[in-house]
Amino acid sequence: MGDSIYLPRPAEIVEAKQVTTREKFFRLRLSDGSRLGHVPGQFVEVSILGIGESPISVCSSHTRKDNTFDLCIRNTGSVTGALHRLGKGAAVGIRGPFGRGFPIEDIMGQDLLFVAGGLGLVPLRSMITYALDNRQAFGSLALLYGSRSPEDMLFRDEMEEWGRAPDFKVDTTVDIGDSTWTGNVGVLPRLFNGLKVRPSNTVALVVGPPVMFRFIIKAVLSTGISESRTYISLERRMKCGVGKCGHCQMDNVYVCQKGPVFPYTKVRHLKEAF
Secondary structure (H helix, E strand, O other): OOOOOOOOEEEEEEEEEEOOOOEEEEEEEEOOOOOOOOOOOOEEEEEEOOOEEEEEEEOOOOOOOOOEEEEEEEOOOHHHHHHHOOOOOOEEEEEEEEOEOOOHHHHOOOEEEEEEEHHHHHHHHHHHHHHHHOHHHOOOEEEEEEEOOHHHOOOHHHHHHHHHOOOEEEEEEEOOOOOOOOOEEOOHHHHHOOOOOOHHHEEEEEEOOHHHHHHHHHHHHHOOOOHHHEEEEOHHHOOOOOOOOOOOEEOOEEHHHHOEEEEHHHHOOOHHHO
8 A cells, every 4th residue: 555645554653642732742653564764844644534634744753763753733623633532552544755855965064053933843853853863964953943832832851852962052932921931932033133153054944834934034044044045844735745636836836746845945936935
């Protein structure tokens, strides 16, 4: 079944845990024991028999040795709601991986600036993990992450661990703090204040809600990082994954085939992207 882009491969949930009120983390393994074969930035179609399927970004690196892969799913509809009701041992279908991920070969040797808003940290986690697993292949790392509130923040324990790694700067902010929050409060672009980068040797990888892009791209460019060194992911536009339904089409671009990761220079003219 794995030879067809239309037929799902059976997979088992080996770990499931609620991580926020809206997001649930899943670790899966294909039932035949094979590797998913993805690269950071790609997505899969997750299906439940009799309900449907939904495109979900993979949030783990293919450098993992145990053939498992991770998904972090927000409950937004019938399929994702059904997935949230599943636990360890449940079976789902997997199509993919699909799309073009982050350009690993092109950005090796560079400093990496990761910028994530909300659920955008999910696909970026795959690239962050890859960079840490291949630390000698990259320069300095920095992550700027913003969420609505402290309780909405994803991978908080991991971000603390990343921040302790050599030459990895992690800054976070929330729109609304609470009594437990002692960090930054405000919109994500504020984290660029005082950020020091080497523009000619830094690549920016940006993922988040579409409304964020115009402000974040402006902030990225203000550091001196060029448009050609800036990549964005339009992963929220996916549907069928194989260019048949037209849901992701912007002008003449099928995001699921040409993306979801694009150089900013390739999509800056697409008004629907922003």
